[in-house]
Amino acid sequence: MEPIKIAIPNELFSPAEMAHFEGEADLGVLKAGPDLYTFTAPLAWSADITNTGDALLVTGTAEGEAVTSCARCLEDVTLPVTGDIEGYFLIGGEDAEAPEDMDEDEFDVLPADNKIDLAPLITAAVLLEVPLVPLCRDDCQGLCTACGANLNEGPCGCGPAAADDVDAANPFAVLKGLDLGAEAPEGAAE
Template identity: 35%
Template sequence: MTTNPWLVPVTTLRRSLGNRREEHRYGRVGELRVGDTIVGSGAEVEADAILDSVDGGVEVTATVAAPWASECRRCLKPVTGVLRAQVREMYRPRGFGEQTDDDDETYPLGGEQLDLGPLVRDAILLELPIAPLCRPDCRGLCPTCGADLNEGPCGCPPPAGDPRWQVLDRLRDPSEPSE
């Protein structure tokens, strides 16, 4: 039997305003991807949540942690990390036939339970690094020979656009207008 790890019972919580319930949950959320960065379908995601019974629904304050994998945008080596996202969101019961307009940024509240899954997924998608670096000063790959410049200089001349070479280019080609 597979149980949804993100479902939290709320019947008791909602009996009176001001009730609070703390939940520590972990489980899978399915594969999430932004650019080249993914949270794998087998990744274990954690959520520390505080649920408050408030006027109009349940307010959820949560810290979400998820491991991600990607590649360095400069040298293309695999990079992994763990993101931490803080969120505060409202869960509100939907009335019969109630229109859910696009401006409504609340999550649906069932009569007896609340599903943390959509909140956890949204929090991850907002925080996933789209183009991470393996380290802040990654030197990347040589555009000419493709060597990993983190392992030392490759011996290629500096790429076109390097001001030292533009001067030489102008000397060699007199037709190019000088500035």
């Protein structure tokens, strides 16, 4: 993603001042875990920057649509994505002191050129909102483990015999034949 630099106007260095910015961001393709999310159109974003006295607080939203593969059937699925943009930039350069209740990873220092790059904030906002397991629908049946047919389109031609063949190839199939017995050893918790 290209940088989205916001030049902070001089009036924003006065306490309690606020400014509004908006635009579009071309994310292209984002990787979240094993999944790739393709943004076919730029995301719309808006951000308010507020001077809190010792820092600039950035809040806003980023909205768009991403295309990814369903985790069960591998069909393309388009997902609406709306993320909250958040950032905290200390004013005063490297000598600025962070609030005691904040960890070092919760803020940045305002760069010397007084320009904030919103690209990492927008990317983080979007990554926090994409699902861990993207699904085309909640009741997606997935793929047949034997032939790979999409079970959402109907039953496959494998039938139950193919399922037994898959079990035979499974290294854990021998566990099916174990007799664990109904008796618990003495002293074992039930």
